[in-house]
Amino acid sequence: MYDVVHEPLITPSCAAAALDWYDRHRRALPWRSEPHEKADPYVVWLSEIMLQQTTVAAVKPYFAAFLARWPNVSLLAQAPIDEVMRQWAGLGYYSRARNLHACAKRVAGEFDGRFPDTEAALRKLPGLGPYTAAAIAAIAFGRRAAVVDGNVERVVARLFAIAAPLPAARALIREKVEALTPSARPGDFAQAMMDLGATICTPKQPACAICPLLDHCAGRASGEPRRFPVKAPKRERPRWRGAAFFVRRADGAILVRTRPPKGLLGGMVEIPGTAWSADFDPGAALREAPIHAPYRKLESVVEHVFTHFALRLDIYVAEIARTSRAPAGCRWALEGDLDKEALPSVMRKVVEAARKGGKLFGGGD
């Protein structure tokens, strides 16, 4: 076995092959304009923010709802932030929603409602990092920009059989993308590479046989395209515990509170609870209850997995007199209106468990 170096030629043919494939096999997505149509920067921006670390399937309904409610950036800029957080609830990475609103206000205020049309200017806006600034510059404004997301990383790492592990290999991958990106149709090229990564050059089972870049691909030539990209090992995820207190007033109102604007679930609404930690003491949970009440601990628990820890919550439920006042930092929300609150998914699980548990023991509605 010879130690052959497979080095694809960086010629227009590679980009041309990707573009040709894109013209025939591109995905139809709600935020995508036809090749001859002009892209709406607002639509491109909104979709790109939502798509950060988020699947197409998850984004679709949120994108439709946002666009229907706020058809342009100036209208979004005028919306109350709480409205935006509510509309974003369930999509995750909530700092994106805060930055989305901040960005809309900047564009409406400083740029008269029109997004800046260069990568450098876009990069200065909140929520726009290297990927998103390049993507908008290329897709919405036809600028030649190196668009590198997770898909492109994978495709390019395979194309060049890059052996260096991520994230250190990012600089090299970026150089390769920079060299590959054509001056003509840079936006379509970027989307072609992303579609390739999403549908052909997939993480587990790449469909090399039908890949338009097959003849260019060193990873394929190596016989083991799945080896690329090489990744550094991940840290293990700690298990945290805590408790939540579902308090229902006699008139059906539920005690809720809004989390601080920054950090985990920043600015979102929650059912009050203890702090979450690895050394949570279940026996001492009631000491952290937000309000005095005859709590009953449910048998069922709520489990939820965040990016960097797994959480198990004990659920306490209680009925309380109609005259009870909300403690500092909390407020009452009508149970029927909880759907409309900016409840993150983990808190929707808490509400669901409390309702189910409450009924089971005959204490409920």
Next chain:
DNA sequence: TACACGTGGTG
């Protein structure tokens, strides 16, 4: 550079 930051689907 490394870590915080959500969620739901998938093999």
Next chain:
DNA sequence: TCACCAAGTGT
């Protein structure tokens, strides 16, 4: 059951 992953950004 569980690790992996999906159009990353901010600090």
